[in-house]
Amino acid sequence: MSVNLTLLLVMGVLYAIGIYLLLERSLTRVLLGLMLLANATNLLLLATGGYAGLAPVFHKDIPAAAYNDPLPQAFILTSIVISFAVTAFMLSLVYRSWLLSRADQIQDDREDLRVARQDLFDAEEDSEIAIEVSDFHENNQPAASREMIRQVTLKTAKARGQHPGGGHGPGSRPGTGGGA
Amino acid sequence: MSVASLAPLAVALPMLGAALAFVLIRHPRAQRRVSLAILALTLALEVLVLAVVWTSGPVAVHLGGWAPPFGIVMVADQFSSLLLVVSSAVSLSVLVFASGQGAADGEEGGPVSVFHPTYLILVAGVSNAFLAGDLFNLYVGFEILLTASYVLMTLGGTGSRIRAGITYVVVSVVSSMLFLIAIAMVYGATGTVTLADLAVKLGQLDPGTQHVLHVLLLVAFGIKAAVFPLSFWLPDSYPTAPAPVTAVFAGLLTKVGVYAIIRTETLLFPTDHFNAVLLWVALLTMVVGILGALAQTDIKRLLSFTLVSHIGYMIFGVGLSSVAGLAATIFYVIHHITIQTSLFMVTGLVERRGGTSAILRLGGLAKLSPVLAVLYFIPAMNLAGIPPFSGFLGKLGLLQAGVADGSPLAYTLVVGGVVASLLTLLVMARVWNRVFWRSTADAEDPDPVLLATAPDASGGRSMRALRTSRYVDATEGRFSGEDEIPILPRMMVYSTMGLVALGVALSVFAGPLFELSRHAAEGMLARTPYIEAVLGAGAQTGVAP
Numbered sequence: 062m063s064v065n066l067t068l069l070l071v072m073g074v075l076y077a078i079g080i081y082l083l084l085e086r087s088l089t090r091v092l093l094g095l096m097l098l099a100n101a102t103n104l105l106l107l108a109t110g111g112y113a114g115l116a117p118v119f120h121k122d123i124p125a126a127a128y129n130d131p132l133p134q135a136f137i138l139t140s141i142v143i144s145f146a147v148t149a150f151m152l153s154l155v156y157r158s159w160l161l162s163r164a165d166q167i168q169d170d171r172e173d174l175r176v177a178r179q180d181l182f183d184a185e186e187d188s189e190i191a192i193e194v195s196d197f198h199e200n201n202q203p204a205a206s207r208e209m210i211r212q213v214t215l216k217t218a219k220a221r222g223q224h225p226g227g228g229h230g231p232g233s234r235p236g237t238g239g240g241a
Numbered sequence: 242m243s244v245a246s247l248a249p250l251a252v253a254l255p256m257l258g259a260a261l262a263f264v265l266i267r268h269p270r271a272q273r274r275v276s277l278a279i280l281a282l283t284l285a286l287e288v289l290v291l292a293v294v295w296t297s298g299p300v301a302v303h304l305g306g307w308a309p310p311f312g313i314v315m316v317a318d319q320f321s322s323l324l325l326v327v328s329s330a331v332s333l334s335v336l337v338f339a340s341g342q343g344a345a346d347g348e349e350g351g352p353v354s355v356f357h358p359t360y361l362i363l364v365a366g367v368s369n370a371f372l373a374g375d376l377f378n379l380y381v382g383f384e385i386l387l388t389a390s391y392v393l394m395t396l397g398g399t400g401s402r403i404r405a406g407i408t409y410v411v412v413s414v415v416s417s418m419l420f421l422i423a424i425a426m427v428y429g430a431t432g433t434v435t436l437a438d439l440a441v442k443l444g445q446l447d448p449g450t451q452h453v454l455h456v457l458l459l460v461a462f463g464i465k466a467a468v469f470p471l472s473f474w475l476p477d478s479y480p481t482a483p484a485p486v487t488a489v490f491a492g493l494l495t496k497v498g499v500y501a502i503i504r505t506e507t508l509l510f511p512t513d514h515f516n517a518v519l520l521w522v523a524l525l526t527m528v529v530g531i532l533g534a535l536a537q538t539d540i541k542r543l544l545s546f547t548l549v550s551h552i553g554y555m556i557f558g559v560g561l562s563s564v565a566g567l568a569a570t571i572f573y574v575i576h577h578i579t580i581q582t583s584l585f586m587v588t589g590l591v592e593r594r595g596g597t598s599a600i601l602r603l604g605g606l607a608k609l610s611p612v613l614a615v616l617y618f619i620p621a622m623n624l625a626g627i628p629p630f631s632g633f634l635g636k637l638g639l640l641q642a643g644v645a646d647g648s649p650l651a652y653t654l655v656v657g658g659v660v661a662s663l664l665t666l667l668v669m670a671r672v673w674n675r676v677f678w679r680s681t682a683d684a685e686d687p688d689p690v691l692l693a694t695a696p697d698a699s700g701g702r703s704m705r706a707l708r709t710s711r712y713v714d715a716t717e718g719r720f721s722g723e724d725e726i727p728i729l730p731r732m733m734v735y736s737t738m739g740l741v742a743l744g745v746a747l748s749v750f751a752g753p754l755f756e757l758s759r760h761a762a763e764g765m766l767a768r769t770p771y772i773e774a775v776l777g778a779g780a781q782t783g784v785a786p
Binding site for chain 1: 377381384388391392395398400401403404405406407408410411414415417418421422424425426428429432434477480536537538539542
């Protein structure tokens with residue numbers, strides 16, 4: 062099977078530009094990138110059907126090698142319809158995003174940022190130790206560990222103080238325990 | 242001509258239902274009834290098909306009467322018809338759940354009226370992917386379900402959904418593009434896209450070409466199935482969607498990717514060439530996924546990470562490419578579709594009951610709403626793999642298959658599987674401790690809804706607890722309706738109960754189910770039943786065993 066070199070080159074260029082645009086942060090460019098990728102893929106499908114200039118459909122007098130395979134063209138039609146629908150939908154998403162945030166940019170996920178910011182050491186996990194009120198128990202511990210408990214307690218109390226409505230119940234106890 | 246020839250109706254019926262639901266878009270009640278009836282009918286039909294295929298083996302339906310390599314063919318073998326039944330059962334209960342939510346909140350005429358038709362199209366796409374007998378039809382099935390999922394993902398068009406939706410759409414489109422490129426190359430190399438025909442012809446290609454095609458397909462399906470290096474889109478996009486949508490996505494969409502990987506590995510490329518790669522990928526998916534879950538403080542995001550992690554188990558079984566491994570994978574897929582969906586549905590209920598899905602803002606739900614606590618506890622322990630449940634049986638099957646394989650890599654995977662399972666237990670217990678077990682007063686920043694609602698009284702009253710503007714500051718805008726809205730509508734609670742019960746039933750009937758899985762795995766690894774069903778007996782002379 063011989064392949065049309067022009068088609069191949071165009072396809073390669075489309076893929077290259079498409080991938081470049083896809084990696085941009087601007088949504089419109091990403092969308093354009095997707096469209097170029099879709100078209101490049103359509104060309105690839107077209108290339109599998111044989112080269113240009115052959116008979117378009119099968120007729121019983123034509124030898125098998127002399128007509129163009131119609132199946133890839135059917136694939137391309139399906140693929141065009143799908144990418145058309147998806148492009149329209151993407152466009153509406155981009156527009157909606159512009160309406161909501163006035164920015165044609167891919168937004169960061171707030172929850173992602175929050176998880177990335179959180180401490181490796183979760184004070185809340187260990188706050189139970191600090192609630193231990195028995196002095197007797199505390200004196201048994203080495204001084205360094207007592208100091209650590211005090212630090213943690215202070216930190217927890219501070220963290221809880223920032224939340225409205227978190228100051229009642231057992232949550233307020235570590236603050237007094239730490240000060241003692 | 243048997244009942245199994247009706248299998249394509251599993252695609253056609255939901256499509257018809259979607260059309261009817263579109264016509265009834267101004268009549269929400271009629272729309273709900275039609276969608277539910279259609280899905281129930283589809284489920285009944287698929288059970289019939291499964292019953293026939295269980296004994297007779299794969300059945301191929303030649304659409305339009307065209308001979309196999311040329312026409313479009315739909316194939317129901319044991320694996321695909323089993324998946325059809327489970328996916329329809331799950332999507333039916335999620336539809337009941339969503340209908341309960343819609344009926345309770347009275348969101349009629351809003352964007353939610355698009356939900357039912359779109360949902361049915363999604364179901365049709367999933368069925369089409371399971372039944373597809375050629376690569377291009379598989380692609381079309383993927384596109385149907387993806388396009389429907391784009392709409393469902395961005396339902397309502399709020400800021401966070403648009404943000405997540407864009408990521409989701411771009412990633413999905415790129416993976417579909419890769420799939421289409423793979424189809425073009427496969428067609429260029431062999432001149433056919435019928436799976437059974439490819440099974441014969443791909444083996445005759447030059448090994449280099451085979452590897453290129455194989456890797457292309459694996460990457461395309463790997464993105465859809467969310468295996469490790471290709472999984473970052475999933476926890477980013479799933480949690481923002483409405484609760485029923487997340488539930489059905491988590492249950493079905495990634496499994497369609499896993500299904501495609503299994504077909505690729507068994508039917509198209511039965512060689513062991515990439516098995517080591519698959520095993521490594523499986524290990525990384527299991528461990529990295531569950532480590533991600535450890536860092537999360539939102540139940541939906543946490544569950545999305547466990548979803549990624551447990552995809553690793555399925556890939557583990559595929560990578561072993563033994564009957565035992567594949568059978569365990571099939572069992573695990575069935576188990577995981579049910580359990581993951583029911584966990585997300587419970588999370589939807591928790592969100593309604595407690596006002597949020599942020600773990601730090603919740604507490605004391607075990608006392609406030611014992612029903613929810615039980616509904617969470619059973620599937621959570623099931624997912625973690627605690628002995629009497631199907632999660633344990635599936636993992637046990639996989640670990641046994643790994644030990645039977647005996648290679649050092651397989652043993653590494655066995656250890657990794659156990660570690661991931663223990664970490665899942667840790668994550669699930671953490672949610673349990675904070676959301677259900679501790680007292681409400683211990684919550685760091687309790688949600689107003691949680692503080693305002695009184696504990697449910699016993700029995701039926703728990704589902705009648707009310708959420709009104711009296712309880713919540715109207716400026717928040719979330720629950721500022723005039724009417725009293727039931728917090729836990731009965732339909733939502735009962736549908737969740739139904740799915741949790743199905744999960745338990747999978748444990749009770751694990752014996753026959755495992756038998757069926759083994760049967761299906763043997764057939765898929767032998768390949769001849771499938772190929773002969775499509776191409777006719779004697780057509781597979783060129784197949785190397």
